[in-house]
Amino acid sequence: MTTTPSTTSKAAPDEQFDDLTQQRQADLMGMWIFLATELMLFGGIFTAFTVYRFAYPEVFAEAATHLDLKLGTFNTALLVTSSLFMALAERAVNAGQRRKTLAFLFVTIGIGVVFLGIKGYEWHHEYTEKLMPILGLAFEYPGAHPDRAEMFFNFYYVLTGLHAVHMSLGLVTLSVMVVFTWRWRDPSRLGRQIQINGLYWAFVDVVWVFIFTTQYLLRA
Amino acid sequence: MSEAAANQASESYLSRGWRLRDWLFTTDHKRVAWLYTVSITAFFFLGGLAALVIRLELITPEGDVVSADAYNQLFTIHGVVMVWFFLIPSIPNTLGNFLLPLMVGAKDLAFPKLNIISWYIYTIGGVFTIAAVITSGVDTGWTFYTPYSTQYADRAVVAALTGVFVVGFSSILTGINFIVTTHKMRAPGLTWFRLPLFVWANYATSLVMVLATPVLSATLILLILERMLGIGIFDPALGGDPILFQHLFWFYSHPAVYIMILPGMGVVSELITCFSRKTVFGYHGMAISILAITVFGFLVWGHHMFVSGQSLYAGLMFSFFTFLVALPSAIKTFNWTATLYKGKLIFSAVMIYALSFVGLFTIGGFTGIFLASLAVDVHVHDTYFVVAHFHYIMVGGMVTAYLGGLHFWWPKMTGRMYPEIWAKVAALALFIGFNLTFFPQYLMGYAGMPRRYQTYPEDFQILHVMSSLGAGVLAIGYLLPLVYLLWSLRWGKRAPPNPWRAAGLEWRTDSPPPKHNFLEPQTVTGPPYDYDTIDNK
């Protein structure tokens, strides 16, 4: 790598890097690789799910009808919208617009919270319907073959739960970004950070689309 | 740094900052490497201690030293500690951490903070597991097979799984760090095919870490939830499939065995070239083999399940790919041998380690081929033949390579030379002790001695006694370096920047290197291992 000073900004790179371009590329690449690991993580669970989906197709299809398709669809729409706002926030920060960045970040976080709220409501609903086969709770499944259906719900909770954990982490880092944007110390650095957060947020979104498809939509 | 000091000599990364927090909050990759070295050494001796008790128990056919449950906990601790807390992090996180930035001419890894965080994650996860295992015991074996681990084994299974899960993140962080560093931070002129093989090996290892570890995490999550929340995914009573767990587990754990050998292969390539004063035979072939092993390594996991009841055709495919994955290893073995051809061989302690590696790895690899041969595996699966196979590769191969590398780079890391004579004595003791311990295990394995047995039919006693004797020799062999390396820290001769006249960027800087590795930026103009030029200077 050359040591010619970067032209994009006067700010200095971290000490291990020669220049800011190098640092930006390194950061992005790091995030991409991290997302690859996340993909493998969810991939492992989806694989297990697929195996059983093929083993008990009818039971799983029927069990899926006990999920709330309307809320699920609404949540999907929400999440896609939030990704849009996240992208807007990235553009705003690169254009040096502090207020807009803040606003877009707030909207993103807001939508994220609503998403989790709805998800929580769904879980609660399933809990009252006694469709939560965990922690020894009563599981009273109205359809045929409750034991196989239990397996479906197991996957449903594992997948949506793990997704919710990822969402929450994303919300935490986005909140940190809000604080940074508020202070507006080093805009070019902030731009990199928000871009990386955006990648993560988009990933969480994509995972949700997979969850939505496999859990809610595969009903027949 | 004052002008005067800068002119005299660079200030080494060790010379300043000896308060506790200068170490615990350091981001210098060289210091993090030391933190790792201390942790994994502790874990190694802990795992070794468990092995010694196992060997003590197996001297007699009866179960007279420890109880049956204690024995099962011992081999579980031994396997878990040795695999996850020692061997996987061994070379990458110590030598790799120290050398990778030096070898590519960088000031540090791409993400120094992640690096130290990864050490914390590793150490906390490790200590947590050990505490859980020691206080309440886990007896599932390192493979955690269901339904035993979910429904029948009591005690601290969840705690142990959590520990392993957490330590996985440290692997992932290290992997990300290495990959990005190799891609983005190479010195000008250091093209991919000028990289030392050690860098190639660590790069490939990182790929495996990044792609395979998350699958283990997913599996462990399912297992933990199954045990804790009572969900049933592997439970046959719910229509779940216990074999699915084995598929997921080995999907990680087979590639993981290449995490446990590739770095060793990298080290040995460096050592052999240096002490043959010659470039490596078939550099391109060596680098491509490393990648081939990485890729094919993902296609063979089912060879651990030949008798578990997967379909015959699955077994057939897995066997076929297992044969294929051995081909690049064969290339490497022959290339190391051919590297000696027309060299100027120096039989230093380091070289003895390197050559022991080649011999022992070859034997371990051969027997891997036995295991890949379907019909043979049916007979020797889950016997001591398998135990001998993996110890030959993991201990005879990887641990030997690790020790060899530690000696080779010791002067660079510490600025001190170790006592050569003692190092030779230790290397020979380890070679002999090792074969005495594990060769008899091949014999008893084919004779039908199952593994994970606390008691056994008397006929096998003589072989077990030999094996236990060997373990005693090994213990001495491993204690020796511990003692003389520590000794050398204080009393060893001071090391010049390049005591072996070795090639490679890491030797162009002081021993020990300054904080930012090099005083001026490095450029590379030629291929690696250019010993001709060095020797004819």
Next chain:
Amino acid sequence: MNDEVAPYLPEVEKGLHLIPTQATEHAGQLDHLYFALVGASAIILLMVVGLIAFFGFRYRAGNKAADRSNLPSTRTENRVEIAVLAAMLVAFMGFFAWATTLYLDSYRGPEPAMTIDVIGKQWMWKIQHPDGTREINAIHVPVDEVIRLRVTSQDVIHSFFVPAFRLKRDVVPGTEKTAWFKATEPGEYRLFCAEYCGSFHSRMLGKVVVMDRGDYQAWLTRQGSGQTLASAGKQLFQAHGCSGCHMGKSNARAPSLDGLYGRSVALDSGEVILADEAYIRDSILQPDKHIAAGYEPIMPSFAGQLSEEDILRIVTYIKSLQPGDWVKESVKENEGESR
């Protein structure tokens, strides 16, 4: 060994046999493959070690006389690598083919003379013979007969391992696996549990007793077995209410099972499946997995209600039914009624 298991330790195998007794034909064939592998490995290992020793001596740094000029060019190196690759590939494919053939043979056995059920349980082996004889940790079989084993487990995974037969099969709860052997030498052979299964894994031992035909018959009579598996299965079939649906007396419409075994069954999903043991077993434990065409999926699962032994008995009973058996039976009964 411990006293608890001492009675099960076979006597004949005393002494260390690095190559265990060859008590089946397969054992002999496998050992040939093993020797070939050992031979090939030894040759290559000697080559590698020999070369290291030779180069080590010839090109030691002190030896100034050695000719070190004319190092191989990159081209030569590549050629050597490709040659090695090709040679290894040929050798490997040879071994692969050999080992795979033996493996497939050892799975797809010939027509068995009898089927013995083996049930693993922490920490013992339970054995059921077709005539109903039961034993624990020992299997008596006649020599020179093809014996088929149906193996399954009641709790965790175990593994059925008889070194003298070079035979091993994991015993997995929830599924039924088969294995076969034909012992050629009378004698007693060790049976180990090879898959780790908890505290007393190393004490889960047994023996296979291979006897001459005559001795075997004598042994059987001595056991004075009560009931055959099939007739025990028939009783269970009635006791658990299977007959209620399947034998047509109630309103539930369920397929009749006589002659089912070995037939092709059309499924609701449109597939056609062979009614083998695994199918019958699945039908009992997971009825929803395959629904027979034209029937409602009303059959309840019997998982958890039938022990492994009972399942095997019922399966044996259903297997024993010939086409038309039930019709004959009901005719007989009707005659009784009308009289």
